[in-house]
Amino acid sequence: EVQLVQSGAEVKKPGESLKISCKGSENSFRTYWIGWVRQMPGKGLEWMGIIYPIDSDTRYSPSFEGQVIISVDKSANTAYLQWSSLKASDTAIYYCARLPHYDLLTGSQPYYFDYWGQGTLVTVSP
Amino acid sequence: DIQMTQSPSSLSASVGGRLTLTCRASHDIGTSLVWYQQKPGRVPRLLIYAASTLHSGVPSRFSGSGSGTDFTLTISSLQPDDVATYYCQNYDSDPTFGQGTKVEIK
Numbered sequence: 001e002v003q004l005v006q007s008g009a010e011v012k013k014p015g016e017s018l019k020i021s022c023k024g025s026e027n028s029f030r031t032y033w034i035g036w037v038r039q040m041p042g043k044g045l046e047w048m049g050i051i052y053p054i055d056s057d058t059r060y061s062p063s064f065e066g067q068v069i070i071s072v073d074k075s076a077n078t079a080y081l082q083w084s085s086l087k088a089s090d091t092a093i094y095y096c097a098r099l100p101h102y103d104l105l106t107g108s109q110p111y112y113f114d115y116w117g118q119g120t121l122v123t124v125s126p
Numbered sequence: 127d128i129q130m131t132q133s134p135s136s137l138s139a140s141v142g143g144r145l146t147l148t149c150r151a152s153h154d155i156g157t158s159l160v161w162y163q164q165k166p167g168r169v170p171r172l173l174i175y176a177a178s179t180l181h182s183g184v185p186s187r188f189s190g191s192g193s194g195t196d197f198t199l200t201i202s203s204l205q206p207d208d209v210a211t212y213y214c215q216n217y218d219s220d221p222t223f224g225q226g227t228k229v230e231i232k
Contacts, residue, residue, distance in 0.1 A: 037170075045162070045170065045213055045223040061221075095169065112160040112217040114181065116169045 002026070004034075004096050004117035011123045012086050019082035020120045022096030029077040030054055033099035035113060036070060036081045040092045050099065050111070051079060086124045093119045128152050130214055132224035138232040139204050147199040147227045149214035154194050158218045161190055161199045164226075165210040173212075174199065206231060 003025035012018055022034065035050035049060035053074040060070070071080045079096055097113035129152035139145050149159065157177035164170040172181045174190040177197055187202045201208055209231060214224040 044211075044226045045164075045215075047215075047221050047223065097170075100175075110158070110175070110217050111219075111221040112172070112175060112215055113162075113170075114172050114175075116171070118169055 002098065002115040004098060004115060006094075006096055006117040006120045009121040009123070011125070013126060014085075014087055014124055016086050016124075017082070017084050018086055018122065019080050020094060020122065022079045022081075022117050024077040024079075024098075027077065029098075030074045032101065033109065034072070034079040035097050035099060036068075036079075037095045037097060037113070038064075038092045039095065039119075040089075048081070048094075053077075053079070086122075088124050088126075090122060091124050093121050095119045128155070128216060128218075128220045128222050130216055130222050130224040132212075132214055132227050134227060135225070136228040136230065138230040140232045141204055141206060143204045143232075145201045145204055145229060147212055147229070149192075149197045149199070149224050151195045151197075151216055155216045155218050157193050158216055159190075159192070159197050160215050160217060161188075162213045162215065163208075163210045164213065168210075170213065175217075201229070204229075204231065 005023045007021040030053035033050045036048040038046045048064045051058045051070045053072045069082045096117040098115045100114045131150045133148045159177045161174040162170040178190045189200045211226045211228045213226045
């Protein structure tokens, strides 16, 4: 069974830094793109970006480029999402999720998520 | 930028009723569309990919159709367990979620 286990809830002050994690249960973790999705309180889902563990190729949604850093430690089967200076507007649940493998039939990498982590609630408050 | 527009924003039906949710893309995306289900307080779950293919373990009362710019998710016989918000998402080069449709029991 595919499992993505995320780090626990965080409460931070504006201006503080933070790094949250997403650990895969299988060694095959490194052969799948891993992504991050934001869900602000009472709102919908937002695509943040994705990373490929084997070569750390990273792609950000324009809305999140420069706002967060996505990284990976392939030896630890773990992906990360980090902020250098949090804002109150970063308060949200952050999900990591796995993309399916490259589609040989269409010759393209599908950019959707087939398995999700349990989410990490980040609260930023003075 | 692509826009994904879902309608209605919410709808309800009786248990056993049939529901149809709509998702419209601002330009042609072929069949590069998925549907997710997010129950209240829960993690999103993949229901359908390639516009009409059920993901593993998804009940057969769910079905998807469409191509190009217009897509639908149908629940053929609504169950209490289906109370959730449903999101569409295109998955070509500019992945974007729709704003969601909230489904409730009447």
